[in-house]
Amino acid sequence: MIDIQNVNKTFRTPDKREVKALVDFSTFIHKGEVVVIIGPSGSGKSTLLRCLNRLEEIDSGEIIIEGVNIYDKRVNINKIREEIGMVFQLFNLFPHKTVLENITLAQQVVRKRSREEAREIARGLLHKVGILEKEKVYPAQLSGGQQQRVAIARALAMRPKIMMFDEATSALDPEMIGEVLDVMKTLAREGMTMVVVTHEMGFAREVSDRVIFMDEGQIVEEGTAEHFFTNPVHERTKLFLSQIL
Amino acid sequence: MNFNKRSLITLGMLAIIAAIAYYFFTEKGITYIWHWERIPEMLFYYGPKSADDPMPRLRMGVLMIGFMLTLKISLSSIFFGIIIGTIVGIARLSHEPVTRRLAHAYVELIRNTPLLVQIYIIYFFVGSMLRLSAFAAGTAALSIFAGAYVGEIVRAGIQSIHKGQMEAARSLGMTYAHAMRHVILPQAFKRIIPPLAGQFISLIKDSSLVSVIALADLMFQGQQAVARTYYAFEVYFTVAFLYLVMTFTLSMATQYLEMRLAISD
Numbered sequence: 001m002i003d004i005q006n007v008n009k010t011f012r013t014p015d016k017r018e019v020k021a022l023v024d025f026s027t028f029i030h031k032g033e034v035v036v037i038i039g040p041s042g043s044g045k046s047t048l049l050r051c052l053n054r055l056e057e058i059d060s061g062e063i064i065i066e067g068v069n070i071y072d073k074r075v076n077i078n079k080i081r082e083e084i085g086m087v088f089q090l091f092n093l094f095p096h097k098t099v100l101e102n103i104t105l106a107q108q109v110v111r112k113r114s115r116e117e118a119r120e121i122a123r124g125l126l127h128k129v130g131i132l133e134k135e136k137v138y139p140a141q142l143s144g145g146q147q148q149r150v151a152i153a154r155a156l157a158m159r160p161k162i163m164m165f166d167e168a169t170s171a172l173d174p175e176m177i178g179e180v181l182d183v184m185k186t187l188a189r190e191g192m193t194m195v196v197v198t199h200e201m202g203f204a205r206e207v208s209d210r211v212i213f214m215d216e217g218q219i220v221e222e223g224t225a226e227h228f229f230t231n232p233v234h235e236r237t238k239l240f241l242s243q244i245l
Numbered sequence: 246m247n248f249n250k251r252s253l254i255t256l257g258m259l260a261i262i263a264a265i266a267y268y269f270f271t272e273k274g275i276t277y278i279w280h281w282e283r284i285p286e287m288l289f290y291y292g293p294k295s296a297d298d299p300m301p302r303l304r305m306g307v308l309m310i311g312f313m314l315t316l317k318i319s320l321s322s323i324f325f326g327i328i329i330g331t332i333v334g335i336a337r338l339s340h341e342p343v344t345r346r347l348a349h350a351y352v353e354l355i356r357n358t359p360l361l362v363q364i365y366i367i368y369f370f371v372g373s374m375l376r377l378s379a380f381a382a383g384t385a386a387l388s389i390f391a392g393a394y395v396g397e398i399v400r401a402g403i404q405s406i407h408k409g410q411m412e413a414a415r416s417l418g419m420t421y422a423h424a425m426r427h428v429i430l431p432q433a434f435k436r437i438i439p440p441l442a443g444q445f446i447s448l449i450k451d452s453s454l455v456s457v458i459a460l461a462d463l464m465f466q467g468q469q470a471v472a473r474t475y476y477a478f479e480v481y482f483t484v485a486f487l488y489l490v491m492t493f494t495l496s497m498a499t500q501y502l503e504m505r506l507a508i509s510d
Binding site: 106111151 | 414419508
């Protein structure tokens with residue numbers, strides 16, 4: 001479903017230093033697979049996600065999603081993005097719109113759904129993430145966990161084929177992490193293809209098919225969550241796991 | 246301290262200042278015979294206009310006619326200023342170097358030359374080429390002038406919106422234009438209301454400069470009235486007051502708008 005081939009991405013810092021975010025990165029993600037990406041900060045995890053929907057441009061390599069090379073000049077990237085939901089660390093809800101409007105906006109503008117249809121879908125999703133009663137309030141009046149659940153509903157409203165989570169629980173107070181992870185677990189069990197950058201190893205163990213440990217823009221080690229818990233091979237992996245577990 | 250008490254103190258201070266001014270006028274040897282009674286007819290009068298229009302009825306006096314023209318030219322310039330400014334503000338942030346530099350050049354050119362000179366150039370040079378009326382030339386000059394300042398305000402407003410907002414909108418499949426229209430600009434405009442209000446208050450006052458191209462605005466009518474009657478104090482006080490009415494109304498309106506838009510905070 002997602003074929004990532006020899007992707008390189010280098011950032012230039014303001015003082016002209018080059019930072020390699022992805023180095024000859026390759027992997028394949030199957031339909032329905034839940035892939036968890038872990039790694040220290042600056043290892044290229046977020047960059048990888050952001051390259052998958054072209055929020056960042058890659059320097060070389062190929063990313064092919066459902067047979068379409070998304071870096072092809074003839075590709076309309078907006079069409080690709082409709083199919084890839086993204087959830088951000090800082091939620092990025094639209095603060096000037098109510099919860100319901102946050103979820104209906106792109107449906108109406110991008111998917112060209114009628115207002116009624118968009119609202120119906122939005123309400124269904126709000127019910128699913130458990131905050132139907134908050135549809136009329138503004139994001140600022142919600143807790144972090146509630147905001148993130150709205151953000152998930154907003155992404156799901158596009159009926160995406162793939163969902164990406166960029167440290168979706170890292171900015172949350174500890175007591176709110178669970179409610180967001182529960183929504184993510186439900187999605188995983190429903191068969192959604194998911195690429196999840198997270199440090200929540202509990203989530204990885206419960207629903208992931210594969211865990212990728214990244215460092216310095218490359219895959220250091222990959223395998224099932226169980227593999228990482230029981231017998232990680234690389235010293236770098238062991239060190240990292242000992243720090244987060 | 247409640248609101249009414251504060252208003253009373255403010256009014257009291259103003260009264261004291263007025264009393265001091267009056268004292269200096271009357272007791273310090275400045276003898277001036279006030280003719281305030283001539284002012285009302287410059288605002289409204291009842292009677293015939295001319296031989297062609299002899300019907301006696303309530304009509305606007307010269308200052309009121311000037312007031313209406315100033316209002317009209319200010320509102321049109323604010324309208325076009327917002328449009329130009331929004332385009333320029335977005336263009337200043339374009340990834341296209343040509344667009345970006347053109348917008349920058351426009352802003353620098355307009356901000357660094359006097360409005361009075363711009364009005365003359367647009368009226369005498371551009372205006373005579375395109376056969377613009379004085380009103381059109383005046384509105385164009387003020388709109389172009391305001392557009393440069395508004396452009397910078399809009400640019401700052403857009404830049405103040407967290408980049409995650411654009412990313413969230415784009416990741417939902419929205420085009421750049423859709424994201425700007427539905428997500429970025431509404432938030433940016435809310436944030437830039439205070440500096441915009443300041444800019445438009447300046448614009449209303451700057452509009453008095455169009456009197457130099459014989460546009461019969463409030464300032465022009467005031468000057469004419471003074472030339473006719475020599476009641477400089479009364480007329481200019483009244484003119485100042487009428488400008489104050491416009492700017493203060495705008496000021497109040499924007500504060501109300503700010504309050505209304507604050508509900509999502």
